[in-house]
Amino acid sequence: MRISAACISAALALLVAPPAPASGYPDHGKALASLSPASDYSDLLRTRPRAISIMRTRAQGFVPSAELHDYARSVLMRELAGVSLPSSFQPDVHVLAAPEFSALCTPDGTVIVTIGLLEQLENEDELAFVLGHEVSHAILRHHDSDWLARSQYYAVVNAAAVDSVAQQASGAIGAANAANVARGLDVMQHLYKLSANVLAPQMTRGQEDQADAFGFDLMVRAGYDPEAALSVMDKLAAQEAEAARAAASAKAAERQNGGASSVGSALLGGFNNFAASGFSVSALTNKDTMTDLALNVFDAAVDSMSDEAASHHPAKEREDLLSAYVFREYRDLAPRNPKPLPWSPASTSPAKPQLTALLAHYSAAEDAASYVADAGASTPAKASAAVSRATAAPTADHAYTEFVAAEFYDGAHKMALSDAALQKAVKGPEPSWEVYARLINRYVAQNDYTHAQALMGEAVTRFDNSAVLLPKRIAILHGMGNDAEAQSLLPQCQSYDIRELADECRKAAGQA
Amino acid sequence: MRSWFAYAVLAGAMIAAPVLAEEDCASTQGDVAIAARTPQVDLYDAAMGRRVMTLDQDKFPACAPIVARAPNMMLEVDVNGTKYWVPPHMVKYRFAGNLPPVCRNLAMGSNDTKVGSTRGLGEGCPKPSGGK
Numbered sequence: 001m002r003i004s005a006a007c008i009s010a011a012l013a014l015l016v017a018p019p020a021p022a023s024g025y026p027d028h029g030k031a032l033a034s035l036s037p038a039s040d041y042s043d044l045l046r047t048r049p050r051a052i053s054i055m056r057t058r059a060q061g062f063v064p065s066a067e068l069h070d071y072a073r074s075v076l077m078r079e080l081a082g083v084s085l086p087s088s089f090q091p092d093v094h095v096l097a098a099p100e101f102s103a104l105c106t107p108d109g110t111v112i113v114t115i116g117l118l119e120q121l122e123n124e125d126e127l128a129f130v131l132g133h134e135v136s137h138a139i140l141r142h143h144d145s146d147w148l149a150r151s152q153y154y155a156v157v158n159a160a161a162v163d164s165v166a167q168q169a170s171g172a173i174g175a176a177n178a179a180n181v182a183r184g185l186d187v188m189q190h191l192y193k194l195s196a197n198v199l200a201p202q203m204t205r206g207q208e209d210q211a212d213a214f215g216f217d218l219m220v221r222a223g224y225d226p227e228a229a230l231s232v233m234d235k236l237a238a239q240e241a242e243a244a245r246a247a248a249s250a251k252a253a254e255r256q257n258g259g260a261s262s263v264g265s266a267l268l269g270g271f272n273n274f275a276a277s278g279f280s281v282s283a284l285t286n287k288d289t290m291t292d293l294a295l296n297v298f299d300a301a302v303d304s305m306s307d308e309a310a311s312h313h314p315a316k317e318r319e320d321l322l323s324a325y326v327f328r329e330y331r332d333l334a335p336r337n338p339k340p341l342p343w344s345p346a347s348t349s350p351a352k353p354q355l356t357a358l359l360a361h362y363s364a365a366e367d368a369a370s371y372v373a374d375a376g377a378s379t380p381a382k383a384s385a386a387v388s389r390a391t392a393a394p395t396a397d398h399a400y401t402e403f404v405a406a407e408f409y410d411g412a413h414k415m416a417l418s419d420a421a422l423q424k425a426v427k428g429p430e431p432s433w434e435v436y437a438r439l440i441n442r443y444v445a446q447n448d449y450t451h452a453q454a455l456m457g458e459a460v461t462r463f464d465n466s467a468v469l470l471p472k473r474i475a476i477l478h479g480m481g482n483d484a485e486a487q488s489l490l491p492q493c494q495s496y497d498i499r500e501l502a503d504e505c506r507k508a509a510g511q512a
Numbered sequence: 513m514r515s516w517f518a519y520a521v522l523a524g525a526m527i528a529a530p531v532l533a534e535e536d537c538a539s540t541q542g543d544v545a546i547a548a549r550t551p552q553v554d555l556y557d558a559a560m561g562r563r564v565m566t567l568d569q570d571k572f573p574a575c576a577p578i579v580a581r582a583p584n585m586m587l588e589v590d591v592n593g594t595k596y597w598v599p600p601h602m603v604k605y606r607f608a609g610n611l612p613p614v615c616r617n618l619a620m621g622s623n624d625t626k627v628g629s630t631r632g633l634g635e636g637c638p639k640p641s642g643g644k
Contacts, residue, residue: 123583227585230601320549323601327550335560335599337584 024209025321030329031210032083032217037139041088044108044138047148051106052094053464054151057159060097060400061432063115065358067351068095071342075124076111076131079218091135097400097432099366101239103130107147109138115362115400120235123338125219125228132215140214142207149497152467156501159468163437205313212322225336226326233322236315357394365390365404372407383408391421397428399435406438426455433463440472449480467496475508483509537575537606545589545603548572553603555596559586565596578605 026034056062072093080091091109096102099116106112111134113127121127137143144150203211212229220226342349343356364386371383378386387408390401402425409418419442425435436459443452453476459469470493477486486509493505537544548569555565559582573591580588586597587605 225584227600231585323549326599326601327552331554334562335556335584335586335597337560 024206024211025213025325030217031213032221035083035139035214037085037089038141040086041090041109041138044141044143045088045090046108048106048108048110049464050148051108051110051151053466054148054155055094055096055106055110055112057155057433057463057466057468058096058098060403060434062430063095063097063358063362063400064398064428064430065095065355065394067354068118068358069093071349071351071355072111072113072127072131075128076135079128079132079222080135081222083218085139089139091138093131097362097398099369101235103134105134105137107138107141107143109135111135115359116366118341119359119363121341122231123225123228123344124341125224125336125338126232126235127341128219128222128224129215129229129232132218133211134215136211136214136218137203137207140207140210142203142211152496153498153500155466155468156496156498156504159433159437160471160500160504163441163472208313208318209321212318213325216322216325220330220333223336225338226330226333227335228338229322229326230319233315233319237319240315354394361390361392361395361398361401365395365401368408369404372404372411380412391424397424399425399428399430399432402428403432403435403438426458431462433459433466433468436462437472440476444476444479449476452476453480467493467498467501470501471504471508474505478508478510486510540575540577541608543578543581543605543607545572545576545578545587545598545605547574547604548602549604550602553598555591555598556586557597559584559588559597561597567591572603576603578607 025031072095076091076093089109091111093111093113095118096112096114098114100114101117101120103111103113103117111131113130113134117130118127121130216226216229219229340346342351343359349355367378368383368386368390371378371380371386387405391405395401402421406418406421406425409415409421419439422435422439422442425431426439436455440452440455440459443449443455456469456473456476460473463469470489474486474489474493477483477489490502490505490509493502496502537546548567551569553567553569553572554563555567556562557564576589576591578587578589579595582588582597585600587600587603588595588597589603
């Protein structure tokens with residue numbers, strides 16, 4: 001009996017025992033105290049042009065604002081001031097024009113934050129935690145050696161899907177089928193979310209913990225309010241809850257439709273291993289199927305996110321781990337007041353007017369995009385006002401704001417205004433690949449290969465001959481009857497070792 | 513015959529059930545500090561004030577109502593009839609509805625409720641004109 005009681009006690013202890021400490025946090029002391037950075041980051045710095053090129057072809061490209069860049073970079077540099085790092089470590093920050101709450105770091109130390117993340121932050125201290133966390137991944141050399149290849153893979157697959165949707169949307173204009181345009185935009189929004197949450201190369205749990213601890217040390221050391229880190233975790237948790245709701249909704253829809261489609265079923269098996277999932281762009285020959293696939297991919301991704309915790313570290317768990325670390329290492333720290341963001345009412349920053357307008361316009365563009373994707377989200381008058389606001393200075397020639405304006409005008413059958421918006425975007429300081437692709441599609445639809453080719457020439461230069469462009473480059477050449485040049489690009493496609501890209505290129509060249 | 517493990521699981525479930533129910537604080541309306549998160553909880557006299565008391569984890573009341581939040585995220589909590597400020601990392605908390613941590617920084621000028629990809633995160637947030 002005694003043995004049984006002891007066993008029961010032991011089992012109970014196991015049942016109520018707290019989770020094992022995460023390996024990413026130091027057993028004792030602060031993470032920063034045990035930092036041993038690499039002696040040289042030159043090898044990673046050399047990869048920066050490629051990493052930036054890959055990021056530039058994502059979503060709506062970067063936000064072209066020197067003020068925003070300088071501000072975000074100043075926060076990062078404030079955190080790193082005095083940290084012993086070799087001169088070959090040269091961190092930087094870029095803001096991606098995507099509405100999602102997302103951030104990442106390229107291996108060379110370029111932190112990428114989305115405009116959607118900036119919009120949702122409450123103060124500079126929260127931004128400091130995000131930047132500190134992300135740059136820690138680079139300082140600690142967390143990126144796998146195939147990070148660039150995986151990112152490139154995603155960029156290619158994502159661009160192919162988005163372009164297909166764009167072509168569908170542009171085809172829908174003639175048919176006056178606004179629903180298709182809306183659906184296309186909706187898919188694109190889903191793809192952005194997908195990119196941020198699932199497909200983008202991820203770190204392991206231990207690495208995330210390490211970056212949490214180290215990033216936290218950096219922000220506190222720079223004088224920021226430690227509780228801001230918890231607040232960021234709350235926001236992440238809210239994102240995860242939203243993804244879980246989306247997954248539940250997708251599952252319910254699937255059941256209603258009598259089960260998953262074959263593509264969806266294949267993907268549901270484990271989307272985190274996306275490279276081995278059999279997802280093949282080349283298998284899709286019709287635009288509707290591509291759109292369906294994109295939706296299926298999204299659904300499967302959120303499904304795997306909510307069900308599969310192996311590669312995903314829930315924010316609530318991270319929050320608990322971070323809390324334990326704060327309690328252990330920073331308990332005696334006096335409360336601090338957070339620093340206002342330069343676009344908040346309390347700011348006295350000289351950049352406040354410019355940055356306030358910038359974020360307000362991007363926010364307006366997101367509101368307009370929501371209306372385009374779902375007419376029930378707003379009213380035409382409100383959406384029109386949002387477009388007007390979004391496309392005024394200082395964002396009059398920004399790719400994101402003008403692209404949304406073009407979509408809005410498409411839906412309203414105002415093609416001249418739509419074209420003008422795209423032209424303004426493509427002549428702006430940071431046109432996105434999507435803007436180029438949309439305009440090129442329109443030229444091709446009108447058999448205007450001369451303009452299509454000229455625009456593609458610009459794009460090739462702007463995007464550093466990115467792999468993402470290759471299928472469309474080849475398609476234009478093939479359409480112009482210049483098959484020899486089209487064929488000459490096929491080896492380039494194959495050189496990336498991405499099956500889907502090679503298939504798309506062959507298809508664009510008119511090969512089976 | 514049941515194994516000792518089965519008994520242990522059953523016993524654990526019996527113990528855990530009320531704990532889990534209580535952890536929800538489902539009967540408590542509004543914002544609530546569900547329980548202590550860290551081994552001890554420090555109580556402050558103001559959001560930017562000084563530490564005036566420390567409670568062991570098991571002494572911190574469950575389902576303590578949060579009566580206010582400070583800009584530095586400190587939570588004003590009703591502890592047995594007295595109000596103190598606690599650092600949020602020391603307690604598990606739940607906010608009802610949309611509060612500032614999940615609101616967009618709408619200093620900028622859009623008066624529309626956020627919809628679409630970030631829907632839910634900004635809904636019900638203070639509008640720019642009114643401040644927080």
